Amino acid sequence: MVYVFLGQDGPPKDIKLNSIKQEFLTKDTEQFNLDILYARDLNSKDLQEKLLCLPVKAKKRIVVVKGAHQLKADIKDFILNYIKSPYPKVVLILDIGQHETKDEFINDIIRHVRICRFNEPTRIDTFTLTQQINLRRPVDALKVLNQLLQEGEKPERILGGLRYSWERDASAPVEKRKRLQLLLACDIDIKRGRLKAPIALEKLIVNLCSLGRPLV
Numbered sequence: 001m002v003y004v005f006l007g008q009d010g011p012p013k014d015i016k017l018n019s020i021k022q023e024f025l026t027k028d029t030e031q032f033n034l035d036i037l038y039a040r041d042l043n044s045k046d047l048q049e050k051l052l053c054l055p056v057k058a059k060k061r062i063v064v065v066k067g068a069h070q071l072k073a074d075i076k077d078f079i080l081n082y083i084k085s086p087y088p089k090v091v092l093i094l095d096i097g098q099h100e101t102k103d104e105f106i107n108d109i110i111r112h113v114r115i116c117r118f119n120e121p122t123r124i125d126t127f128t129l130t131q132q133i134n135l136r137r138p139v140d141a142l143k144v145l146n147q148l149l150q151e152g153e154k155p156e157r158i159l160g161g162l163r164y165s166w167e168r169d170a171s172a173p174v175e176k177r178k179r180l181q182l183l184l185a186c187d188i189d190i191k192r193g194r195l196k197a198p199i200a201l202e203k204l205i206v207n208l209c210s211l212g213r214p215l216v
Contacts, residue, residue, distance in 0.1 A: 001060075002083050004068075004110055005095045007118035017064070017093070024060040024091060032056040039067040044075045051082070051090050059178050062090075068094035069106060076105045088149055120176045123147060126161025133162075138209040145205055155197040159187055175211060182207050 003020070005013055025033050042065065055061040065071070071079070079094070086092060094113070096106060105201045124147050132141035148158060166179050186204040189195045195203070 001088075001091045002086050002109075002113040002114060003091070003093045004113045005093060005118060006110075006114050010119055013095075013118045015117075016118075020091060020093070023064060024062060025058050029056055029058045033058045033061045035061070035063045037063065037065050039065055039070040039075075040190050042071065042075060044072075044078055047075060047078070051087055051092065053090075055089055061138075062093065063090060064093045064095055066095045067097065069096045070142055073104075080105075080108055083109055087110075115198075124151070125154075126158055127165065129158070130162060130165045133205065133208045136209045140201060141205045141209060145201055149163060149198060149201075155190060155201060158201060178211055179208060 005012070005016070021030065021034065033055050038052065047063075047065070050061075050063050053061060073089065082092075094109065124144055126148070129141060129144045131149065134143055145158070150157075163180065163183055164196075166176055166183075169176055182204055186200050189200045189203075190197050
């Protein structure tokens, strides 16, 4: 059994961990059957040893790995294999705090484990940007754009996400054509070096928000 705790530390996360402990451990045996490990200091040998230990007078052992998004590459590979066939006598909890939404390791493991979410920040993507543009909120749209760029999102992917959203929209054909024309002009400005990508995207957002009335 494998859990992934996603989100900030706090009472909700503590309550969930205590609930799991109460389900499988007793107060008398907890000290023998609970290991709290920290990803930064962890090596693959130590983790494997903890996972192979048998529980002492309890249903299962619990192994918690704090800051699991900071695990070394070889341990991540081990865990990716482990979660496909976890040891039946061990409950592994991968505790992940702040993390990138594009982290490949996290996106791979969450397909195979039980997810518990705690106070996660709102996820920002091109869909969020599209929503703010549709509502004609240039200030909010520019904030979303800035966050996407700070998180490493590539300009071409931002343009592609906007284009994908609007190409599927069958309503307001005139509006749709104007939007796609602005997207094309921005793409050309970036590729030909007329404007730096962030400035070209900011110009695009302002122009898109100035078209017509809010689409709600």
